[in-house]
Amino acid sequence: MIFDFRVIKIFNFIRFALLFLVGASPVWADPVLFDNNPVIGIIDGKPILMDDIENAQTHELRVRLYQLQSQVLKEKIIREFTEAHPGTVQSKARTVTQADIIAFYEKTPRAKEMGSLEEMQGQLRAYLERIARAAETENKYQTALEDGWARVMLTPPNDFKVVAPVGNAALWFKDRTPESRNVFVLEFSDFQCPFCKRVQPTLDKLRRRYGEDVQFGYRHFPLPFHKEAQSLAEATECARSQGKFWELQSVFYKKSAPDIKTEVLEHAKEAGIANIQEFKACWESQKYRDKVLKDISEGRQLGIQATPGFIIGRYDANKSTITGEVVSGALPEEQFKRLITKYLTQARSASTQ
Numbered sequence: 001m002i003f004d005f006r007v008i009k010i011f012n013f014i015r016f017a018l019l020f021l022v023g024a025s026p027v028w029a030d031p032v033l034f035d036n037n038p039v040i041g042i043i044d045g046k047p048i049l050m051d052d053i054e055n056a057q058t059h060e061l062r063v064r065l066y067q068l069q070s071q072v073l074k075e076k077i078i079r080e081f082t083e084a085h086p087g088t089v090q091s092k093a094r095t096v097t098q099a100d101i102i103a104f105y106e107k108t109p110r111a112k113e114m115g116s117l118e119e120m121q122g123q124l125r126a127y128l129e130r131i132a133r134a135a136e137t138e139n140k141y142q143t144a145l146e147d148g149w150a151r152v153m154l155t156p157p158n159d160f161k162v163v164a165p166v167g168n169a170a171l172w173f174k175d176r177t178p179e180s181r182n183v184f185v186l187e188f189s190d191f192q193c194p195f196c197k198r199v200q201p202t203l204d205k206l207r208r209r210y211g212e213d214v215q216f217g218y219r220h221f222p223l224p225f226h227k228e229a230q231s232l233a234e235a236t237e238c239a240r241s242q243g244k245f246w247e248l249q250s251v252f253y254k255k256s257a258p259d260i261k262t263e264v265l266e267h268a269k270e271a272g273i274a275n276i277q278e279f280k281a282c283w284e285s286q287k288y289r290d291k292v293l294k295d296i297s298e299g300r301q302l303g304i305q306a307t308p309g310f311i312i313g314r315y316d317a318n319k320s321t322i323t324g325e326v327v328s329g330a331l332p333e334e335q336f337k338r339l340i341t342k343y344l345t346q347a348r349s350a351s352t353q
Helices: 005-021 056-084 098-107 109-114 117-146 194-209 229-240 245-254 264-270 276-284 289-302 333-351
Strands: 039-043 046-049 162-165 183-189 214-220 309-316 321-328
Touching: 056 117, 056 321, 098 109, 098 117, 109 117, 162 289, 162 309, 183 194, 183 321, 183 333, 194 214, 194 245, 194 333, 214 289, 229 245, 229 264, 229 276, 229 289, 245 264, 264 276, 309 333, 321 333
Parallel strands: 183 214
Antiparallel strands: 039 046, 162 321, 183 309, 309 321
16 A cells, blocks of 8 residues: 555645534644654655664654753743743742751762862852752743643654673673573773763662672773773773773772873782783783774664763573663763663563563
């Protein structure tokens, strides 16, 4: 059967005509809904949907576009609702007091790390005032929706899942029965990337929290403008050949970016590598150069574009694959936990069916 857009046009015309005849409002009487998976082409009579051409890069861009559109739509709703119903919602944001600033400072270790209360007071007041204004704005938005004054048809892109091979990833947990772990967090990182360094304590917490259910792995993704990152990645693979990958990986991230010529061997000793001469020969010969380059190539194919990048999803130990999603950046612990919990829930649900 040949797919014809004229059918859709005729259907929409008839629907609008019927609404007009019965006196219904063409605006509110079931307007044409937003479609997040529209037909974007036809090949040999077969419709091609947006999801049919989805990959990790296009999905990330669509998600960002959706987030931007959602924010602009919210602002428009709030602006027009406020103009049409000025007395419906209290317009004054909550006043930030000195007690609020002190309480926030005392409860936020990060703020204390940045300076004393006297030094941080101005920044904290500005931050809390932004939070108060945001709460006021959200209140107006929710009131507009609850009162039926506005409706939102915009929907996010459908979930996009990649099927990623674990490949040569270094595994954190050495299990005799790896199939007991149903979720995998696969990291692609660069030893000279400050955000990769920042996320390591978070990953340590996650490994302790999910030690029974989740596997963690590491693959290399040295960025071209970090001149020594490739060599550092190769060094950890040489450490891996002596069973000390994670030890050297940890030392590299805890230190400032090491001087490639003078500090790597010292760090190798600190990591507990027994045969330093063997390690040195391996590293200087670039024995694992191709292995690191393969990580980079496969990472790009999976949609990794920046570091740190992660693939988080369901783990099939028999096939050595992860089916999940690509996320980027030094994510907060709570965001990791939400993603991990989502896939653990899916795995447990599937096991009971």
